[in-house]
Amino acid sequence: MTLPGNDVKYGTCRTDKVSFMSDTPRRRGADRTEAIMRTTLELGQEIGYARLSIEAVAARAGAGKHTIYRRWPSKGALLLDSLLSLNETSLDYPDTGDVAADLRVQIHAAVDLLAAPPFGPLFQALIGEAQYEPQVAAALNERFIVPQADKTVARLKAARDQGQLSPRFDLELAMAILSGPLYFQLLITQQPLTHEYVDRILDALFAGMAPRPQ
Numbered sequence: 001m002t003l004p005g006n007d008v009k010y011g012t013c014r015t016d017k018v019s020f021m022s023d024t025p026r027r028r029g030a031d032r033t034e035a036i037m038r039t040t041l042e043l044g045q046e047i048g049y050a051r052l053s054i055e056a057v058a059a060r061a062g063a064g065k066h067t068i069y070r071r072w073p074s075k076g077a078l079l080l081d082s083l084l085s086l087n088e089t090s091l092d093y094p095d096t097g098d099v100a101a102d103l104r105v106q107i108h109a110a111v112d113l114l115a116a117p118p119f120g121p122l123f124q125a126l127i128g129e130a131q132y133e134p135q136v137a138a139a140l141n142e143r144f145i146v147p148q149a150d151k152t153v154a155r156l157k158a159a160r161d162q163g164q165l166s167p168r169f170d171l172e173l174a175m176a177i178l179s180g181p182l183y184f185q186l187l188i189t190q191q192p193l194t195h196e197y198v199d200r201i202l203d204a205l206f207a208g209m210a211p212r213p214q
Contacts (some may be wrong), residue, residue: 036061036068037082044079045118048127054078076129076136079122085141088118093151101161103152104199107178110148111193114186127187135214151174177205 008041034070039061054075058065072078093106106174114120132139182202185191 006170032061032063032067033071034085034198036078037061037085040075040078040082041086041118041122044082044122044125048078049122049129052079052189074133074136076133078128079126079140080136080139080143083119083122083126091148091151093155093160095155096164099155099164100202102155104202105179107182107202108195109197111182111198113181115193124186152178162188174205176192178202 028160036057039057043056043060047056052075054064054068054072056077057063057075058068068078071186072081091110096102101106114123126136130140152175153171156165156174159165160167160169160171178201181197182193185193185197190210
């Protein structure tokens with residue numbers, strides 16, 4: 001006859017041991033990945049993207065370069081993952097019922113992110129790299145550009161459905177009008193992105209999007 005107390009005790013111990021053995025390699029892998037991405041951002045900020053290399057990241061992170069290459073085929077791919085791991089700022093749109101105010105809040109947060117290191121300068125470098133590396137361009141588009149554009153169009157559509165915007169206005173075009181001046185300032189003129197500049201863009205956009213008397 002077995003004792004119930006012993007059954008519970010040993011069953012628990014066996015379960016904990018199995019869980020510990022299976023979770024430890026996974027945890028170590030996650031820690032290693034986090035360390036590599038953190039090192040990428042630190043080095044990129046210190047020496048610039050042009051001088052950044054996977055070999056330099058591996059040396060500082062204490063990882064084998066082949067370990068990095070197995071997951072990231074290029075430094076552009078590594079930088080993309082590293083930048084997207086920065087979740088300090090939410091770029092989701094609020095919905096207060098005032099679409100102009102909601103866009104203002106979200107785009108102000110976006111330009112604050114782009115103005116601050118390490119995200120801003122390294123994001124500029126990543127866009128430049130994407131012009132020569134199709135896989136990086138596709139991943140950047142799929143994982144960052146398109147999701148943000150979809151959020152903007154969805155918020156504009158909700159406002160249009162509520163009668164805040166003209167039903168005839170092209171929402172995809174509105175998205176391009178919103179983002180185009182920001183990327184022009186960021187990548188071409190390289191002038192500071194400011195809240196005042198965002199407000200001027202929004203004022204111009206909503207002057208054309210407002211419902212017109214029938």
